[in-house]
Amino acid sequence: MPFTAVDHEPIVGPADAELLGFPTERLLKTMVFRNADRGFVLAALPVTGRVNYGRLARAAGTSRAKLSQAAAEDLRDLGMEPGGASPVCAVPGVVVVFDAAVRRMGVVCCGSGRADRTIQVDVDHLIELVKPIFDDLSR
Template sequence: MERSEVLTPEEVLRKSGVPFTVMSHVPIVGQHDAENTLGLATEHLLKTMVFRTKDEVFVLAALPVSGRVHYGRLARAAGVSRAMLRQAAPEELSLLGMEPGGASPVCDRPDVVTVFDVSVTRMSTVYCGSGRADRTVKIEAQQLIELVGPKIEELSS
């Protein structure tokens, strides 16, 4: 799939009709920047980690920003062995319409496996990546789940 054919997460959201807002800001990376630069509360921050399997399948893992991914649980949820899973290289994010610091659980590629930590189902409004490091999406967690249709598993260790 060519990069030009891939919609950015914001484009997917706009096309879906799901209500969301976008905050523009200086580029941020990680929890510290989100809390201190943007003033966002930890309990509303959703991080997305991007992985790739040895057979080139992308796996997106979305969980609260303070959580740590348990790789074995993620691999089981994604239907791959732990040995097949590696973190995606920063340059690979462009294949998903994303850039480093802007990883999002929203993606239009049908071959991407998306897994949300079960705790996301108990969250209300969340802030997540837009695909860009200088823009953050604000969306209701339940609407995000309905749009993405992820697998729901206990991912945090």
């Protein structure tokens, strides 16, 4: 899978990414949730989107009551850092859900697992690698 890794100062939020020159319309954020039943759910969506928790839970096959945003220490269980969450995760049982809008993003900039490295990749290659569930996650 062709991609480019860009090393930079650690990113904490979307504003930091914009300061590094990444175009907002190409930023793919990954939010990490704990699922009381089955470990973790990763939600990937355009950086300007906001997750509808009910839709995410339904897509992930669980209930809204069982989802909670993961804490920084939870990310370590996935081999990730705060500010660097990635839609690519090799931990067994992790459910990955992409917002339907992601399909139209072209080349995206997403987390690598580290806050100081961003991955640029064609979204079709990313989809092929991750094989996510798709749903309308944004509210």
